[in-house]
Amino acid sequence: MKNKSCDPTLCHAECCGLFPFPRNIYEKHRKKITAPYEVYDLGRWLGMRDYRVIFQTENRKCPFLDTKYMCKIYDDRPPICRQFGESQNSRLKCRVWPGINAILNQPQGGKA
Helix, strand or coil: CCCCCCCCCHHHCCCCCCCCEEHHHHHHHHCCCCCCCEEEEEEHCCCCEEEEEEECCCCCCCCCCCCCCCECCCHHCHHHHCCCCCCCCHHHHCCCCCCCCHCCCCCCCCCC
């Protein structure tokens, strides 16, 4: 069984927010967005023509999160989302709950 690396219900998806989002994934799934959101074209500022920064207007979270902080496009999520918690890069590790992997990977009803 693959270890879980994240439970966004614990931290309210603190990591799911402002980041470059591939345009093709945004275009493919944008009808799944239900909260008011904003889009910024990174091509104009950073030369990242195929990326957008998108976020919910109210809380600056990813607009593809549902009301329980679960990803609506999990199977087609961007590479940065897939790498979060799995990478050795310290910027892609949970800062809110640094010990989250140990907690989530404990056997049900007992200690590891």
